[in-house]
Amino acid sequence: MALLILLFVPLISAFILMLVGDRKFSYELNIIASAATFLAGVSLAITVYFTGSMLVWHNYFFVDAFNVYLAVLTSFVSMTTAIFSRRYMKREREIGRVGHRRMRFYHAMFQLFIFAMLLCLLTNNIGVLWIAMELATLSTVLLVSLYRTPGAIEAAWKYFILCGVGIAQALFGTVLLYFAAEKVLGEGGDALLWTNLAQYSDQLEPTILSLAFVFLMVGYGTKVGLAPLHNWLPDAHSEGPTPVSAVLSGLLLNIALYALVRCKTIVDGATHTHHAGLIMMGFGIVSVLVGAFSLLRQKDIKRMFSYSSIEHMGIATFAFGLGGALATYGALLHMLLHSLAKSSIFYSVGQASQMHETQEMDKISGLISGNPFVGWGLMFGALAIVGMPPFGIFISEFLILTATIKQAPLVAPVLLLGLVVAFAAIIRKVQPMVAGEVPAGQQKIKVANLPIILHLSMVLILGLYIPAFLNNWFIKGVEILK
Amino acid sequence: MDIQITEQIIIMLAALVLLTAFAMLVQRKIYGLISLFMWQGIFLALTTAFVGYIAHRYHLYISAVLTLLLKVILLPYILRMLIIKLKISREVESVVNVTSTMLIGIALVIFSYQLTAPIRQNSAFVAQSIIAIALATVMIGLLMMITRRNAVTQIIGFLAMENGLFFAAISATYGMPLVVELGVAIDILIAAFVFGIFSLHINTTFDSLDVDKMAQLKEDY
Structure with a gap:
């Protein structure tokens, strides 16, 4: 039941918000809807925690330890983003960057996007997964172009074309997977169910599955933002409204990676080789390097942090490709922590650029004196994302690095190089922005503190201690992905 | 109908699909491009129906009708409305290097x-051997999106x-399960609408449909 509620709340809210339109209370309505989704997510998680994985509604949906934690994370971050977006979008509306009609559109699409992501996670059918992924793309394309500036339109067009092409490759991969599966499982919907595919994966034709994986890798990899297919990502993140950047970076990339990892387990089951893992490791390590070195020459603050997303998704993809209990545990933890830390950074960054009315880093300074919440929020967020102890990302990166040294020692220095370069680049650029004198013309704005505090304290706590239930989940997740 | 003749027809239709893909690659007139797209849809629907007949998969008839509605009637209609609205129905696009594109x-x-x-x-059935043509059609569509600069042409490539x-x-x-097929069809329809809205935005913002004009977001080296 909780599962269906979890899916229906955002879908219905999207329609309600479309009907309500741009009213004084539609910002609050958006928060209430997201909070309800979050509560449904938590109750689903509790059920799954006590009863184990389950199939719902004629096997159409299923939940296990791997996707339930992502579903809770998705609903949580979308709730905090809705809280952040209340003050942020009100301000954007006041200064006239968005009008009446576009506000209506923004709220409706925000909810639809959340629905699409949750559907991706919870569906048991790889065909429906593809459809939901395409829906997530379509609902965010118009959000990216919300400001209608030339830059925004260019970014959205690039996003649309690249992800459209990418996702088409993923559909071809899905067709191939179905082709292999129907020989074993018979025709019809059953051959597309994760649960069946996982069960019978060792009977599937290995050559076809490795071919399918290449297409799935390119397709979903484009959406994860893996280099060299990452070109859309910095543009889309920097030109769209900040709440959208936060959910794109914090959530959508995770969802695409989720799809990829699920496909990998099936392909591994059929081929009994490390073929798929090696491809993922390759894409992952290239993304780490490309992301880290691109960080060095950024001028736009949101663009910089989107390259950091590429780097971190690269780390997670690499770790999943590496396989083994330690690396997989690290990757699951990394997905969670990156999502929390990165969205909190985008909250601070959005408000910092509202205060200075620009996204150029040279023109932003004195954040701590100007507004301690934004300043310290950005500083701590940056420290968290580069993996400073005691923040949690240190733990996940440490686990992944340890596993790399053990399983693939030759790659370890390359990975470490990427981490060090990213560390230097981000701290060097963030430090002058938070410190220094308050420039003339810095605006005073109403700041949404709660989401930043909430996210950063969670990242901090997870660095000091991982609660037993989370630990259990991750261990179960590792078993599923073995 | 004789099975062998039907198989021959299917292979011929597959060849025609590939032929239209090639023709689209070098068609300069945007109106002609839409007609070619329509023909491709017709061949596709016919193939679907014939495969359904020979393999006794009668749900494929539904797919064939769906294809006919979506790809032969609805999408070309939307595209025509779009080019009339954008006032580019007579435009001739320059296609560079026809020979090398063909090669x-x-x-x-x-x-x-x-x-x-x-x-x-791995396939016993004749239709399965034409999957190479299907993949080639995908690849040629991709190539078309890369070589053309007009936003509407890129939509058609997609x-x-x-x-x-x-x-x-x-x-x-023999087609994906019907749930998936319907979902994909709806996604494509939404995508076409979004694409349409977009090309209107591009036209008003950049005063042109040339995607090369959009070159603001680049890395500084």
Whole structure:
């Protein structure tokens, strides 16, 4: 039941918000809807925690330890983003960057996007997964172009074309997977169910599955933002409204990676080789390097942090490709922590650029004196994302690095190089922005503190201690992905 | 109908789908491009129906009707409305290097045959051996999106690519389950609408449909 509620709340809210339109209370309505989704997510998680994985509604949906934690994370971050977006979008509306009609559109699409992501996670059918992924793309394309500036339109067009092409490759991969599966499982919907595919994966034709994986890798990899297919990502993140950047970076990339990892387990089951893992490791390590070195020459603050997303998704993809209990545990933890830390950074960054009315880093300074919440929020967020102890990302990166040294020692220095370069680049650029004198013309704005505090304290706590239930989940997740 | 004749017809229709893909690659007139897209849709629907007949998969008839509605009537209609609204119905686009584009296209077909060799080995049924043509259609659609600079042409390239994917699903597996097929069709329809809205935005913002004009977001080296 909780599962269906979890899916229906955002879908219905999207329609309600479309009907309500741009009213004084539609910002609050958006928060209430997201909070309800979050509560449904938590109750689903509790059920799954006590009863184990389950199939719902004629096997159409299923939940296990791997996707339930992502579903809770998705609903949580979308709730905090809705809280952040209340003050942020009100301000954007006041200064006239968005009008009446576009506000209506923004709220409706925000909810639809959340629905699409949750559907991706919870569906048991790889065909429906593809459809939901395409829906997530379509609902965010118009959000990216919300400001209608030339830059925004260019970014959205690039996003649309690249992800459209990418996702088409993923559909071809899905067709191939179905082709292999129907020989074993018979025709019809059953051959597309994760649960069946996982069960019978060792009977599937290995050559076809490795071919399918290449297409799935390119397709979903484009959406994860893996280099060299990452070109859309910095543009889309920097030109769209900040709440959208936060959910794109914090959530959508995770969802695409989720799809990829699920496909990998099936392909591994059929081929009994490390073929798929090696491809993922390759894409992952290239993304780490490309992301880290691109960080060095950024001028736009949101663009910089989107390259950091590429780097971190690269780390997670690499770790999943590496396989083994330690690396997989690290990757699951990394997905969670990156999502929390990165969205909190985008909250601070959005408000910092509202205060200075620009996204150029040279023109932003004195954040701590100007507004301690934004300043310290950005500083701590940056420290968290580069993996400073005691923040949690240190733990996940440490686990992944340890596993790399053990399983693939030759790659370890390359990975470490990427981490060090990213560390230097981000701290060097963030430090002058938070410190220094308050420039003339810095605006005073109403700041949404709660989401930043909430996210950063969670990242901090997870660095000091991982609660037993989370630990259990991750261990179960590792078993599923073995 | 004799099974052998039907198989021949299917192979011929597959060839026609590939032929239209090649024709679209070099068609300069935007109006002609839409007609070609329509023809591709017709061949696709016919193939679907014939495969359904020969393999006794009667749900494929529904797919065929769906294809006919979506790709022969609805999408070309939307595209025509779009080019009338954008006032580009008579425009002639410059296509650079027709010869080399064609040669790359041929190379892609060979590549597709090479890539799908394991699938063709595993198939007993004639339609499955044409999956190479389906993949080639996808690749040629991709090539079209790369070589053309007009936003509307890129949309048509995208839709042609999707045709190839549908063709792949039909030839390899007698079509995906109906839920998936309907979902994909709806996604494509929404995508076409969004694309349409976009090209209007591009036209008003950049005063042109040339995607090369959009070059603001670049890395400084």
